[in-house]
Amino acid sequence: MAELSTWESLPIAGAVRPSGAPRTKTGGWRTGEKPAVDVSLCVNCLLCWLYCPDSAVTLSGETFTGFDLEYCKGCGICADVCPVAAIEMVPE
Amino acid sequence: MTDVRLLTGGEAVAHAMRQIDPDVVPVYPITPQTPIIQTFAKLIADGEASTEIVNVESEHSAMSAAIGAALAGGRTMTATSSQGLALMAEVVYIAASMRAPIVMALGNRALSGPINIHCDHSDSMLIRDSGVVQLFAESAQDAYDLTVMAPRIAEDARVLLPVLVCLDGFTITHSAEPVSLLPDDEVARFVGPYRLRNAVLDTTRPTTQGPFAMPDYYFELRRQQAAALEAALDVLEEVAAEFELLSRRRVGALEAYRLEDATRAIVALGSTAGTVKDVVDELRDEHEAAGLLRLVSFRPFPSAAIAAALEGCASVAVLDRADSPGGTPPLHAELAAALYGSDLELAGHVYGLGGRELHPPDVREIFRGAAAPYVGLRGERCPV
Structure with a gap:
C-alpha cells in the first residue's frame, strides 16, 4: 500500500478526484436475486435506468442494453417500475 | 457621499446582504434573527437584490441546503438564533469539515430551557468547537461592517470555512442606531465574484466531497480544518485593513x-x-x-x-x-x-x-x- 498522506498534503476537505479513487466493484453485496430481462418486450422507456439507485442499467447511446452486475444490488426497483413487465427478478 | 441611516442591527445586516447580493439564502425564521431575513426578503421583493431565498422546513435543512449551494458554486448566506442553531449544530460541523464558505448571521439568544428569547451567548458557545469562525459585533454598525467583511474571510483560499457574525439578540438585532452604509458598488467590488476551486457543479473537474474518513484519515482532515481556522486570524486582519481603507473603520480580532x-x-x-x-x-x-x-x-x-x-x-x-x-x-x-x-x-x-x-x-x-x-x-x- 502507498504511503498515507500527511494532513498538509491532503486535498482540502479530503475531496476525492476520480483519478485517485479506486473503482471498487460492489455487486458482491447483492443478496439473493438479480434482474433478468426479455429484450423483446422492452419499449426502451428507460425508467429502469432513471430509477436504478446504483446506475447499474447499461445503455448504448440512448438504447437499453442490460444490467451491470458488478454494481447491481438486486433491489428490484427496475422490475417494479418496468411498465411492460420485461424485467423479472431471478435467483442468482 | 456618506449614507447614514437609522437601522436596527438586523436591518443593517440585511442591507449588507443586499449589497453582497448572495446567490442563495436558505433560511428558517426564529426570534431574534427574523428581522434580518424579513428585511432582506422585502429588499429582494422590491427588486434591490436578486438572491434566491430557499424556504426550508427547519434550520437543519437550512444549513444542509447552504452547504449544497456553497459547494455547487454559489455565494451562500443564512441566519439563525438559539434553538435554530441547536437544531442546525450537526450540520454546522459538517459545513466546516466540508470547508463550505457560508456566511451566517447569528442573533445571539439564550438556549432553552427554560425557554427564553433574549440575549446570551450560550448558542454561540454550543458550537464553539465546530470549527467555524465566530465574530462578535458590539453595535449595529459593527454587525454591518463584519457582514461585509465576512465573505472575504470565509472564501479566502487559506480559510474556506463558515463565518458567523454574532450580534446580541434584541440589544443589537432590534435596536435602531445610525449606521453608515458603504456605496453599493464599493461593497460589490470589495467582496468580488464568488470563485470556489473544486465547485461540485464543475463537470469538467468532478470531485467527491464529504467522503467517509476512516481512522487512517479522519485525524489528518481534522488537523487540516484546525489549521484553516488558525489561518483565519491573519486573513481577518488583512481584510480588516482593506475594509478600513474603504470605511475608515477598523474591526479586527x-x-x-x-x-x-x-x-x-x-x-x-x-x-x-x-x-x-x-x-x-x-x-x-x-x-x-x-x-x-x-x-x-x-x-x-x-x-x-x-x-x-x-x-x-x-x-x-x-x-x-x-x-x-x-x-x-x-x-x-x-x-x-x-x-x-x-x-x-x-x-x-x-x-x-x-x-x-x-x-x-x-x-x-x-x-x-x-x-x-x-x-x-x-x-x-x-x-x-
Missing part, C-alpha cells in the same frame, strides 16, 4: 479601549463592551486606570494578541455571557489559558443570562473587584 496604561481591565464580547466603555470613561474621569479589551474574534481565539494587550494590567475581569455548568465558563477558560504563566490576577464573572441586564454600577463593582462570580443574580453569594 480585538479592540483595546483605553488599555495602554490601564492597571485594571475587563474582557468582554458583544454589546456589553459598549456599557463597559462608558464606565471606563467615567473611571478615567475619576483618574482610575481602567480599560477594556473587547474580543471581536472568539474563534479563532487571538491568544497571543490578548496576552500582549493585557501585559501591563495588574488585574483582569473576564465577563462570560454563558455558563459552563460543572466547569469553567468558556471565555474565562480561554483567558486563563492565554494568560497562563502571567502574574496578573484573573477573575471570572458570569452575567446577563437570558437577557438579564448588566448596569453600569455592576461594571463598576466588577472593576473594583467587589462583584460576585454571578453578576446580577439574586440569592446567596456563590461559595466559589
Whole structure:
C-alpha cells in the first residue's frame, strides 16, 4: 500500500478526484436475486435506468442494453417500475 | 457621499446582504434573527437584490441546503438564533469539515430551557468547537461592517470555512442606531465574484466531497480544518485593513479601549463592551486606570494578541455571557489559558443570562473587584 498522506498534503476537505479513487466493484453485496430481462418486450422507456439507485442499467447511446452486475444490488426497483413487465427478478 | 441611516442591527445586516447580493439564502425564521431575513426578503421583493431565498422546513435543512449551494458554486448566506442553531449544530460541523464558505448571521439568544428569547451567548458557545469562525459585533454598525467583511474571510483560499457574525439578540438585532452604509458598488467590488476551486457543479473537474474518513484519515482532515481556522486570524486582519481603507473603520480580532496604561481591565464580547466603555470613561474621569479589551474574534481565539494587550494590567475581569455548568465558563477558560504563566490576577464573572441586564454600577463593582462570580443574580453569594 502507498504511503498515507500527511494532513498538509491532503486535498482540502479530503475531496476525492476520480483519478485517485479506486473503482471498487460492489455487486458482491447483492443478496439473493438479480434482474433478468426479455429484450423483446422492452419499449426502451428507460425508467429502469432513471430509477436504478446504483446506475447499474447499461445503455448504448440512448438504447437499453442490460444490467451491470458488478454494481447491481438486486433491489428490484427496475422490475417494479418496468411498465411492460420485461424485467423479472431471478435467483442468482 | 456618506449614507447614514437609522437601522436596527438586523436591518443593517440585511442591507449588507443586499449589497453582497448572495446567490442563495436558505433560511428558517426564529426570534431574534427574523428581522434580518424579513428585511432582506422585502429588499429582494422590491427588486434591490436578486438572491434566491430557499424556504426550508427547519434550520437543519437550512444549513444542509447552504452547504449544497456553497459547494455547487454559489455565494451562500443564512441566519439563525438559539434553538435554530441547536437544531442546525450537526450540520454546522459538517459545513466546516466540508470547508463550505457560508456566511451566517447569528442573533445571539439564550438556549432553552427554560425557554427564553433574549440575549446570551450560550448558542454561540454550543458550537464553539465546530470549527467555524465566530465574530462578535458590539453595535449595529459593527454587525454591518463584519457582514461585509465576512465573505472575504470565509472564501479566502487559506480559510474556506463558515463565518458567523454574532450580534446580541434584541440589544443589537432590534435596536435602531445610525449606521453608515458603504456605496453599493464599493461593497460589490470589495467582496468580488464568488470563485470556489473544486465547485461540485464543475463537470469538467468532478470531485467527491464529504467522503467517509476512516481512522487512517479522519485525524489528518481534522488537523487540516484546525489549521484553516488558525489561518483565519491573519486573513481577518488583512481584510480588516482593506475594509478600513474603504470605511475608515477598523474591526479586527480585538479592540483595546483605553488599555495602554490601564492597571485594571475587563474582557468582554458583544454589546456589553459598549456599557463597559462608558464606565471606563467615567473611571478615567475619576483618574482610575481602567480599560477594556473587547474580543471581536472568539474563534479563532487571538491568544497571543490578548496576552500582549493585557501585559501591563495588574488585574483582569473576564465577563462570560454563558455558563459552563460543572466547569469553567468558556471565555474565562480561554483567558486563563492565554494568560497562563502571567502574574496578573484573573477573575471570572458570569452575567446577563437570558437577557438579564448588566448596569453600569455592576461594571463598576466588577472593576473594583467587589462583584460576585454571578453578576446580577439574586440569592446567596456563590461559595466559589
